[in-house]
Amino acid sequence: MVAVSVRNLNKTFGANRALKDVSLELGRSEMVALIGASGSGKSTLIRHIAGLIVSDKGQGQIEVFGTSIQKNGALAKGVRGHRREIGVVFQQFNLVGRLSVLTNVLMGVLGQAPSWRTWFGIFTKSEKQRAMNALGRVGIASHAAQRSSNLSGGQQQRAAIARTIVQGAKLVLADEPIASLDPASSRKVMDNLAHVNREDGVTVLVSLHQVDYAIKYCPRTIAMREGEVVFDGPSKLLTPEFLQQIYGADSIELLSPEERRRKAEGKSAKPIPERDAEGDLVLAYAAR
Numbered sequence: 001m002v003a004v005s006v007r008n009l010n011k012t013f014g015a016n017r018a019l020k021d022v023s024l025e026l027g028r029s030e031m032v033a034l035i036g037a038s039g040s041g042k043s044t045l046i047r048h049i050a051g052l053i054v055s056d057k058g059q060g061q062i063e064v065f066g067t068s069i070q071k072n073g074a075l076a077k078g079v080r081g082h083r084r085e086i087g088v089v090f091q092q093f094n095l096v097g098r099l100s101v102l103t104n105v106l107m108g109v110l111g112q113a114p115s116w117r118t119w120f121g122i123f124t125k126s127e128k129q130r131a132m133n134a135l136g137r138v139g140i141a142s143h144a145a146q147r148s149s150n151l152s153g154g155q156q157q158r159a160a161i162a163r164t165i166v167q168g169a170k171l172v173l174a175d176e177p178i179a180s181l182d183p184a185s186s187r188k189v190m191d192n193l194a195h196v197n198r199e200d201g202v203t204v205l206v207s208l209h210q211v212d213y214a215i216k217y218c219p220r221t222i223a224m225r226e227g228e229v230v231f232d233g234p235s236k237l238l239t240p241e242f243l244q245q246i247y248g249a250d251s252i253e254l255l256s257p258e259e260r261r262r263k264a265e266g267k268s269a270k271p272i273p274e275r276d277a278e279g280d281l282v283l284a285y286a287a288r
């Protein structure tokens with residue numbers, strides 16, 4: 001079963017080709033990492049899948065759970081209703097700071113946008129119960145009544161994940177959700193995403209700057225460089241040596257501080273993946 005299908009997507013900003021003929025498929029209930037140095041097109045791809053921007057005219061189409069999101073540079077009809085199935089977690093500014101954590105999570109009931117029901121706090125008991133349950137699942141129920149702006153960065157990301165649970169999202173797109181967090185908070189956020197993936201069967205696409213989280217949490221990684229998919233396969237193949245082959249000097253940016261140190265000391269002893277018969281660095285992940 002296909003959760004996300006992206007075919008021949010191109011996006012140009014002025015003279016800058018941010019996405020170059022990107023095609024990929026995510027299966028239902030997969031948890032997939034999207035990696036790449038800054039500017040490689042991760043956010044642009046995620047925003048297309050969420051239906052927040054449209055591709056260049058001509059070719060290019062995106063379907064989520066078999067329903068069209070956009071095609072040939074135009075949003076599909078009825079995409080607003082369909083967006084309910086897609087939860088988005090950004091690197092920052094997911095919450096309305098002056099509203100309580102609970103109210104922010106309750107916004108998931110309404111889809112993503114705040115409305116008069118939010119401002120007046122009009123929610124049913126069962127909606128509030130659902131939101132509390134979701135906050136419990138991400139481990140921050142005790143913060144429900146606090147102003148969102150009082151939460152730490154990691155707690156805010158977890159509240160955003162709770163909102164996707166309340167929303168009933170079947171696909172979660174998380175765009176560098178741990179980019180500005182310390183390692184302990186990063187693990188909690190990634191644990192939350194992994195639980196939602198495993199327990200609810202939610203398909204997760206998470207863009208990450210550091211490859212060690214991809215290896216730890218996501219069986220599969222899609223790697224981008226300058227708007228192109230340059231690798232799509234098992235995350236465990238992403239050794240520092242392999243990253244060096246794909247990214248050259250840019251690979252340093254994708255390593256954790258420990259890996260950088262090990263590499264500098266020449267201690268990394270992991271095997272280098274081999275090329276397949278056609279000279280590709282790895283076997284294709286799935287038939288397309």
Ligand SMILES: Nc1ncnc2c1ncn2[C@@H]1O[C@H](COP(=O)(O)OP(=O)(O)O)[C@@H](O)[C@H]1O
Nearest residue numbers: 013016018036037038039040041042043044045
């Ligand atoms: N709204 C925009 N206007 C102009 N250029 C953009 C815009 N968004 C992204 N870009 C450009 O597209 C390329 C890909 O950016 P982005 O998708 O943000 O990369 P990443 O998320 O991997 O860091 C970059 O060169 C960036 O400058």
Ligand SMILES: [Mg+2]
Nearest residue numbers: 042043044176
């Ligand atoms: Mg980005």
